[in-house]
Amino acid sequence: MARFKVTFLPDGRQTFVEEGETLLQAARRARVYIQSICGGEGTCGKCKVIVKRGKFKTKPSPFISDEEERKGYVLACLTTPMSDLEVEVPLESRMEGVQAVEDVVLKSELKVTPERCNPLSQKVFLELPPPSLEDNIPDLDRLLRGLRGAGYDKVEVDFRSLKGMADLLRDSDFKVTASLARTREGFKLLSLEGGNKASTNFGAAIDVGTTTVVAQLLDLEKCEVLGTKATYNKQARYGEDVITRIIHSEKGEGLRELQEAVVGDINQLISALCGEAGISPEEVTVVVCAGNTTMLHLLLGVPPRYIRKEPYIPAFSLPPVVGARELGLRISPYGVVYCLPSVASFVGGDITAGVLASGMAREERLSMLIDMGTNGEIVFGNSEFLVCCSCSAGPAFEGGGIKFGMRASRGAIQRVELTPDLEVLVSTVDGVKPRGICGSGMIDCLAEFLRAGVINRAGKFNEELIGRTERLRKGEDGLEFVLVWAEESAISRDIVITQADIDNLIRSKAAVYAGAKVLLDKVGFDFEAVEKFYVAGGFGNYLDIEKAIEIGLLPDLPRERFEYIGNSSLAGARLCLLSSEAFEEAVEIANRMTYIELSVDNAFYEQFMAEMFLPHTE
Ligand code: FES
Structure with missing residues (x-):
């Protein structure tokens, strides 16, 4: 050949x-x-x-x-x-220049202070009394007694740890450091080292996003963030949304390729963060991952096949704690990996993390969390109940299905303003020459076009403007509006918005709004009842709430009710890493959330059709 x-x-x-x-x-x-x-x-x-x-x-x-x-x-x-x-x-x-999304500013009652720090992996230094004829219990019992004395009850010890224990205890004069991981029942002994190694313990919180992977390195002894880094999820080589990746996982070596791609990303991020912090990745003992249900299946190498087939059943919601080396993660040889629990096939651990980090599950007031991506996930409720749903929003918020669409990375147009004479002002991620437009830029565009009469309420270009402005013209794909002229762009081509781009974004906004409205209807509420909206999504660090309301993506309510919280998934993973109580709370939140399936719901489709106007059908 x-x-x-x-x-x-x-x-x-x-x-x-x-x-x-x-x-x-x-x-x-x-x-x-x-x-x-x-x-x-x-x-x-x-x-x-x-x-x-x-x-x-x-x-x-x-x-x-x-x-x-x-x-x-x-x-x-x-x-x-x-x-x-x-x-x-x-x-x-090209895929390049990922933007690390800013972190959520946590409410003070949610912050884990050094006094409240109770990480999922802990180290304890023990000075055990050497055995004597009077105190002649076996070594393992001696160790467990010492751990009980230090406040660690119910410690599970596996056979592997037992093998070298007798020599290690004697070689180190019965002064040892035990590394322990939290389990549902108590603790598991991860390793035993000679001497006092308890002053250093590191962990990583990971947001395994479909588009980007973000890692944060923490000093678990000082309860301190040491650094944050992001990269594109290399699984994108095999398709950018979860469905194409599930399909790829079903082909030959597909599942292994996808698992290795994301593990490679995490290894690369942890290694870079450790390099900057001056520590070895081997000193990282625990990794906590939040991600959508498919991403967590792929990370663990568990076939996600049935997620996309009716009745949409994942293999797990809360996976067991996994040894890092089993996954190929290059951290401590005895390091462990925790995943945040999912609720359903299309409401994952990232949403559980978001609910945890927003604090909405603790409050009496009614709140809604909307996470906008290819899949829009919506949670509504308070300390007494939580309901959630997901709706297929299409890839427009992340730049997919848009002629010059791209993710919120370097050179992406993220803000757009139109002057009354239809001149265009744009600003880009990192302030460089534009090379495409991301979701927040598209939302701005739609709102500005509507305000300036460039499009009508059905989202169609106003043909009367042809000839009055050279920006509106007939292109290869029909009418298009020139946002950036070739000489001002980084790609030496006119960056245009086409009619198809607008139609795609309208479909996305219609799906999210309809999902939120129908979810509220199902539990007998309306938007007016929602006292707080948390908006999360792949918009990078910017989303103009006002414009999102103008196009009907969000309901028209007092602006102070809205808060754009960016990457709540990472914040939730970090909370769990630092606090076993927060991890327990995440498990409880996932158990409390009632999932409502919209994919077979006529009310959703009727509402969706009604939302295909700007801002809504009157
Ligand atoms: S990857 Fe070639 S058209 Fe989508």
């Missing part, structure tokens, strides 16, 4: 491909990260590359315009080399 060399520009990375393999597969192997929202099905149009040299076979695609075709653009997932190739990955197709 023929083999060809593919060189990816501008980095110059090279790999060999067998005849019949696609450029997207080649890019994955060469560790060149190309956007591929649909997982290589040819349906998202995000994997555009330019063939500079060589012969290839490709399939026609509506995502490639005639002009692009002349310039050598192809979809990487539909193109196979027929000779050695040189391929350029244009800026708009």
